[in-house]
Amino acid sequence: MANGHLQEAVSTLKNTKVRMTPQRHAILEYLYETMNHPTADDIYKALESKFPNMSVATVYNNLRVFKNVGIVKELTYGDSSSRFDCVTTEHYHIICSDCGKIVDFHYPGLDEVETLAEQVTGFQVHDHRMEIYGTCQDCKMVSH
Amino acid sequence: MANGHLQEAVSTLKNTKVRMTPQRHAILEYLYETMNHPTADDIYKALESKFPNMSVATVYNNLRVFKNVGIVKELTYGDSSSRFDCVTTEHYHIICSDCGKIVDFHYPGLDEVETLAEQVTGFQVHDHRMEIYGTCQDCKMVSH
DNA sequence: TTATTACATGATAATTCTTATAAATAATTC
DNA sequence: GAATTATTTATAAGAATTATCATGTAATAA
The missing domain is CATH 1.10.10.10 (Winged helix-like DNA-binding domain superfamily/Winged helix DNA-binding domain)
Incomplete structure (x- = not known):
């Protein structure tokens, strides 16, 4: 695959x-x-x-x-x-602020945000980017 | 203000x-x-x-x-x-790929994405980031 | 107030990531 | 197979950021 x-x-x-x-x-x-x-x-x-x-x-x-x-x-x-x-399928990333690990995170996509942005700003939108930051399970363990 | x-x-x-x-x-x-x-x-x-x-x-x-x-x-x-x-209010940025201009873009916030990400990945989420890319009106003019 | 301590600044060197250059090499076209 | 064009390699150059360290300045304590 x-x-x-x-x-x-x-x-x-x-x-x-x-x-x-x-x-x-x-x-x-x-x-x-x-x-x-x-x-x-x-x-x-x-x-x-x-x-x-x-x-x-x-x-x-x-x-x-x-x-x-x-x-x-x-x-x-x-x-x-x-x-x-x-570049394969549409997915986002969630990143551990402690160890830097990056995990794929599938999400339907934020097309509505793009269209709203187009209307409000007058830009012609062709892409967007989103990341989530947090602490992964391993690092949560360590800090306990 | x-x-x-x-x-x-x-x-x-x-x-x-x-x-x-x-x-x-x-x-x-x-x-x-x-x-x-x-x-x-x-x-x-x-x-x-x-x-x-x-x-x-x-x-x-x-x-x-x-x-x-x-x-x-x-x-x-x-x-x-x-x-x-x-850091003031919750807003995102839309960026012109041609001239680099950055415009603020207010949006309700993507808290639901954060909570979903927490459930799926087991991370403890504390932040996220999103940007939109496009062509601003000025640059659209120029290219015509 | 004075002495002491801790933090900030400024100048510069060092580091790191990335790109540019130029010669050598490999692939493509005719 | 010869000519052309793209690619690799090695190295130098560039730019952004950080580290170092002596000096300066503000906070604290006596």
């Missing part, structure tokens, strides 16, 4: 001028398998053994390429480094 | 061990008067004439202090530098 999404992403790339390279495939594979919201550096380290010569710039460059094509989303939280997420 | 909120923030600080200094007052004043979601550098430049000797570090340090006390919120968008917003 994750594999299916990966294939889909690969064929999306095929339709553009973007070439498929081993590095790009590995980055995508990692994103779609782990579903882990990694930073660019996380990805770099994870693929270090497979691609000892790969540059950090390659990771950044390709993440940007993927983002432009629309198969990867960039998430900027407060913690200085962006996180990257493969 | 903006002034009222400023006074409130000042007295909040009084209750903590945080001292009031001219620089801190000026930073808060700027935040509460402009309501402009400035970056740290924006603030630094805006206060340059009043405080020619003020260091950028002072701005950063104090914004962090304010954040910890809870009278200022840090907003991280994709554009590399954080923006800072004084």
Whole structure:
């Protein structure tokens, strides 16, 4: 299933001028398998053994390429480094303020907010973003 | 009215061990008067004439202090530098993807999302964040 | 009031994340 | 297969933020 999404992403790339390279495939594979919201550096380290010569710039460059094509989303939280997420279904994130863990959280979507915003502000809305912050169960334990 | 909120923030600080200094007052004043979601550098430049000797570090340090006390919120968008917003009433932001303009957008609040998230994930929720992205009217004009 | 303590500031260095550059390499097109 | 174009790699550069530390200033205690 994750594999299916990966294939889909690969064929999306095929339709553009973007070439498929081993590095790009590995980055995508990692994103779609782990579903882990990694930073660019996380990805770099994870693929270090497979691609000892790969540059950090390659990771950044390709993440940007993927983002432009629309198969990867960039998430900027407060913690200085962006996180990257493969675009699959509509879901939000809940983030633990203590340990930083990110958990997917499915929710119907906030389309009504978008339409209301359009009416009130006159903007032409094309996206929104929401995150929830809290303390995860593990961290609740620790603090007791 | 903006002034009222400023006074409130000042007295909040009084209750903590945080001292009031001219620089801190000026930073808060700027935040509460402009309501402009400035970056740290924006603030630094805006206060340059009043405080020619003020260091950028002072701005950063104090914004962090304010954040910890809870009278200022840090907003991280994709554009590399954080923006800072004084905490007043519950509102969200709608951001123009073209020119970067940020407009306040009042909405009842998404408490139900928080409670649902608590039930589903087991997190203890204490905050959430939402933004809407679109094209503002000015930029819509330009593109025609 | 004076001494002491604790916190703030300012200048600068250091760190970190990200992007730009340029040469080498690989893939695609004809 | 040769020419063209995109990609990788290594490194340098850039920008935002934080750390350091000496100095300064305000609060507290005697």
